Amino acid sequence: MATADSTRATEGILADDQREKREEIIAMLQKAYWMEIETVMSYIANSVNPDGVRAQEIKESLEQDITEELGHAKLFAERIKELYGIVPGSEDFTAEQSYLQPPDEQVDIVHVIRGVIEAETGAIEHYTKIVEATDQIDPVTNDMVIDILHDEQGHRRLFEGFLREYEALGLA
Numbered sequence: 001m002a003t004a005d006s007t008r009a010t011e012g013i014l015a016d017d018q019r020e021k022r023e024e025i026i027a028m029l030q031k032a033y034w035m036e037i038e039t040v041m042s043y044i045a046n047s048v049n050p051d052g053v054r055a056q057e058i059k060e061s062l063e064q065d066i067t068e069e070l071g072h073a074k075l076f077a078e079r080i081k082e083l084y085g086i087v088p089g090s091e092d093f094t095a096e097q098s099y100l101q102p103p104d105e106q107v108d109i110v111h112v113i114r115g116v117i118e119a120e121t122g123a124i125e126h127y128t129k130i131v132e133a134t135d136q137i138d139p140v141t142n143d144m145v146i147d148i149l150h151d152e153q154g155h156r157r158l159f160e161g162f163l164r165e166y167e168a169l170g171l172a
């Protein structure tokens with residue numbers, strides 16, 4: 001017959017004695033959840049607002065990202081729940097993406113590109129911390145966040161390429 005201790009040992013991050021660590025991870029996941037939600041808001045606005053021939057590619061790219069970022073938000077929410085946490089309500093939300101507010105001129109696409117790079121960089125930094133905090137401790141969260149981190153690195157790389165083009169043309 002299994003003792004309480006041996007049961008607990010196989011539970012990993014869901015074990016009673018892992019509560020403190022679990023709460024630490026949940027707090028990081030809640031922050032990540034809000035980052036994704038705010039990114040969805042910012043990318044919707046920036047996939048619609050920009051004017052001009054050059055803006056078209058950027059708008060289309062951001063439109064695709066909206067779906068991906070929303071998917072990330074859902075993954076973070078589900079993982080919060082699995083770790084016995086609660087997905088926060090909208091009143092807990094605080095906006096942080098000052099750099100992704102609409103520019104003065106809607107043809108200022110460089111402003112949008114730089115804003116996206118900053119948002120993706122922020123996500124990359126925070127998700128790297130989650131990967132480090134869950135290493136060997138919570139392999140499921142670890143694995144999930146590594147996948148999401150990969151997506152964000154791809155997003156940033158794409159927009160770095162856009163910025164490079166504008167710099168080469170003397171427009172940034």
Ligand SMILES: [Fe+2]
Binds near residue numbers: 036039069072148152
């Ligand atoms: Fe994301």
Ligand SMILES: [Fe+2]
Binds near residue numbers: 120155
């Ligand atoms: Fe992203």
